[in-house]
Amino acid sequence: MATKSSNVATKPTKPAKKKEVKKETKLGMAVKKDDNFGEWYSEVVVNSEMIEYYDISGCYILRPQAISIWETLQAFFDPEIKKMGIKNAYFPLFVTENVLQKEKDHIEGFAPEVAWVTKSGKSDLEVPIAIRPTSETVMYPYFAKWIRGHRDLPLKLNQWCNVVRWEFSNPTPFIRSREFLWQEGHTAFATKEEADQEVLEILELYRRVYEEYLAIPVIKGKKSELEKFAGGLYTTSVEAFIPHTGRGIQGATSHCLGQNFAKMFQINFEDDKGGKGMVWQNSWAYSTRTIGVMVMVHGDDKGLVLPPKVASVQVVVIPVPYKDADTTAIKAACESTANELNAAGMRADLDTRENYSPGWKYSHWEMKGVPLRIEIGPRDLEKSQARIVRRDNGAKIDVPMAELVEKVQEILMSIQENLFNIAKEKRDACIEVVHTWDEFMAALNNKKLILAPWCDEEEVEKDVKARTKADQGAAKTLCSPFDQPELPSGTVCFASGKPAKKWTYWGRSY
C-alpha cells in the first residue's frame, strides 16, 4: 500500500518522523476508483475504519464509524415513523420451518438463503430452526391473533434488527452481506386506500434518507412484476445509480402486500357493520446497504467522502507547528476552536497527537471522509485566522477567527448541497433514452442508466435478461418512474416492438 506522500495535499509541511509513521499505520489508497472499482471499494471501507473483515465470508464487523452513520439515519427515520403512529416492537430471531413456509411464493424467494440452527449445545434439535431472513412469516400469525375488530386497525409496527441471508454470490460489505442490519415495517389496514397511501409516505421518507442525508439522488418508482417482492401485490422503490460500474442499486423498498398474506395467515377483522373483512398489508425496509451506496457514490481516490449531515466528525482541527513555533499557543487556539464549534452544535474533533506529522493527519482524516479540516499554524495565529480545507473539492479558504463558526456552518451546508448536486449531475449524465434494441445494447455497454419505452410484459423482461446475460450479470428493469415522461401514442417497446405502456429504467444492478 502506498504511503501518504503520494496523495497528501500541497501544504509545505514535511512529515517529521517519516520512518516511524510508516511503521505506525498504512495510509493512503493503493487503488484508484477509476482503475478497479471493486478493489477500491474494499479498500475504502476498510481504510476508513468502517469495516473489519472477519473469519466468516460475507459477515463483517461494523466499526463505530459505520454504526454512527446508521444511528444518524435511525435518528431521522425513527421519529418520523413514530409521528405516523407506527410503533416499534421486537419479534424473535428464530422461526420454525412450518411457519416459515406458510406463504409459498414468499418462501420460494427466501428458502435457498436460510441459515438453520440444528444443534443446541451437544444435542441435535428435534426440528431445525431457521434464523429470520425477513419477518413476514414470524409476525403475521400474531397479526391474525391480535386483530379482531376494525378498531384494532390500523396495526402499524416496525422493528430494528439483524437478518441473515446465507447467499453464495459475491459478498460485498454493506451491499451484499450474509448478515445485515435493517428496519422492517409491517402494517395492516382496513382498506386498500390507506395501505396505498402509506406505501408512498414511507417511500418519501426513504427518498429523504438518500437525498437529504446521504446526498444521493434517487428515482422513485414501481417495480416490474418480475422484480416485485415475492408474494406481494406491488413494490415501490427508490433506485440509485453507480456511474463507475454503470449499475443501478435498489436503495429501499416499500411494498403493498395486498391481501395475499392476510389470506394465508387468516388476518380477518369484523368491520363496523358486523361483516367480515380481510386486512390490507404493507411491509417496507431499508438496510445498512444505504452506507455502501454512500461510499460508492461519494468516495474518491483519497478515500471516503462523508456528507456533513451523517459525519460523526464534521470538522477536524489540526495544529500545524513549524519549527520553533509557539506550539502551546497553537494548541490552545486549536482547542478553543474545536470547543467553539462543538458549542455551536457542530461535531468537531481535535487531533493533537504528537507522534504524527500534520501531513499524515491530513491524509488520515481525508481517508476517513471528514468534510472539513481546519489547520492552524504560526502564521494563522499571527493573522488571527484559520485555514479551512474542504474534503469534497479540496478548496482552501483562510477565514478570520471571528467569523469561523459562522463560516464553517455555511461551508458544511454547502458541502452537503454540493455533494448532492455533483452526484446528480453524474447520474443524470448517465441517463440515456433509447427506443430500439440496438440503442439499448449500445447504452448498456456504455454503462448507462437506460430509460426505455416498454410493453410491461413479464415474458419480455425475461427475454431481455436472457439476451443480455453476461459475466457481469443481465440487464433488468430497475423501476418505472412515477415521474413519467410523455409517451407519444404509437411508441413501441424497445425490446418487443409491441405498443409501449410506460417508460421504464433498465440496467445491470447490484
Add this chain to the structure above:
Amino acid sequence: MDSLDEKSNLSLFGLLKEEIPSNVASCPPPPIALSPTFSPRRRLPPLFGVRGKVSTSPSLPEFAGKISTSPSLPEFAVTPRSVDFNAWFQDVIDKAELTDDGPVKGTMIFEPYGYEIWEAIQNYLNVKFKKIRHRNMYLPQLIPIKFIEKEASHIEGFKPELAIVTRGGGKELDEPLAVRPTSETIVSYYFNRWIHSYRDLPLMINQWVNVTRWEKRTKPFLRNLEFLWQENHTAHATFEEAEKKALQMINLYKDFAYEQIALPVITGRKSEQETFAGATCTYTIEAMMGDKRALQSGTSHNLGQKFSRPFKTRFMKKNGDMEHVWQTSSAVSSRLIGGIIMTHGDDTGLMLPPRIAPIQVVIVPIWNKSYEETSLLEAATTVENILTEAGIRVELDKWDQETPGWKFNFWEMKGVPLRLEIGPHDVTNKSVVVSRRNVPGKAGKEFGVSMEASTLVNYVKSRLEEIQDVLLQRAISFRDSNIVDVSSYGELKEAIAQGKWARGPWSASAAEELKVKKETSATLRCFPFEQPEGDKKCFMTGKPAEEVAIFAKSH
C-alpha cells in the same frame, strides 16, 4: 364528577354492579364525531379476548353494556400478586401487553408497550456510555465455535446453551457457527486486529444487540432463548485501569437502577463459583423482587488477560516491551424490565416508575350525556397539548365505548403513574382531578388542580418526581426489612426459609457454598461493597472472615 370520585377507589375487584355510580354505568357512547385523524390504538379488551381464550363475540357495543350488568371481572383483571406471584407476573406481562410468546418455545415478542420500556432504558444508557467515550459498533451474530473454544472456562460455561448453525443456503457449513451468546470472543478477535500500541488504548466499545442462550426453563424477560441487551467491551494497558473500568461500569448501572427505574440494587462482587465464565472477577447489582427473591440485574467483569492471551492481543508499551491487554466487559439486558415489574407491581397490575413509563399521564374525560361533550373533549385535548409540549408523555383516552370506571382500572393495570380526570364540572372550573397510581383510592386523589398551563405542568412534573421517589423509598424499605444478619448456618436456614435474604460473614470454601445451595436453594449473591466494620467470624466455619456475603434464593 363528585359521585364518581367517591367510587373510583374501587379496586379492580370492586367493579361490581352495585358499586358503579349510576351516571357512569349508564353513560352511553357520546354522540360526538371523532376527528378523522383519530386512530384507535390496539388495546386488550374487548378488542380481543383474554389470551388463550379467544373471544367468540368481540362485538363492542354489547361489551360496553356488559360492564355494568355482569358481575364478572373485566377481561384485563390479573391474578392478585398477593395470591400467586408467578401467575400474577405472567398475567401482568400478558394483559399489559408487554410481551407475547414467540413461535419457538422460549422466545418472546416485545410488544410495543414492552419495547418502549426497553427504548427508555436504551436512551438513558446510550447517552451515558457516549459520555464516557464508549463507541457503538456491531459485531456479527455468528461466531465460529473455534473462537469460543479458545478460552477454556468460557466454552465450558456457555457450551450447553449454544445454538449452533450447521446449515446455510442449502449446504452444510464448513464449520459450525454459534449464534452469539455474548461477544467476548469475537471482540477479542477484533481487539487483536486493532490494538498494536499503547496509543490504541484504552479501546472502549458497546453494542445493542440480541443474544441467544438455549435455556431449558424459560420465563419472559428473565430467561429466554433470545433476549436484548447492551454489551460494553474495553481493553486497557494495565490491570488497574481495567479494574477501575469494571467498577465504573457497575456503578453506572447502580446509578441507573436507582435513578431511572427505582430499583435499590446492592452492588458487590460475585464469589468464584458465580463469576462469569472467563472473568477474573465479576461485579453485580442484585435487586430484591416483590417475592423477596434476588434478581441479578447487571454485571461487570474484569476479564484480566484471560481473553487477550488465547487471542494473542498484545500492545507495545512506551518502553517498547510487548504486553497482553487487560479487558473488561459489562452488560444489562431486557431482564431489567422483569425487575421493574416484579419490584413495583401490585395486586392491580403493573406500576411503572415515571421516568421509564411509556405513558406518564393518562387523561380520562368523564362523559356525561347531559353535557356538551365537544367542549369536554376540547378541554381534554388542550390539557394533552399543554403536557405534551412540556415533554411529558401523555395519552388521551378518547375511547367512547367504555365507562370511565373501566378506563381507570385498565390504565391502572397498565401501570400509568398519573391519571387526570376531566368532567363537565372541571371544565367549568378550569381544573382537573389528579389520581396517583401508587396510592389507591381517594387518598391518592387531588381535586381542583388548575388547568392553567404553567400551574398544571409544574404540578404534574413535581407529582411525577414525587412518585419516582416514593417508589424508590418503598423498595428500599422493603429490601432493608427483608435482609437478616446471620451469625450461624442455622440462622441462615431460618432466614432463607422465611423467604428473606441472609447476610453474614463468610470465608468458607466453594464446597460449603455449594452445600448451602443444595440444602437451602439459596446462592451467594455477592460480597456487598458496603461492609460492616469490625472483626468477623465466618458463620459457617467460625474462622476469621474478611467480608460478609449475601445469600438468597434467586430468579
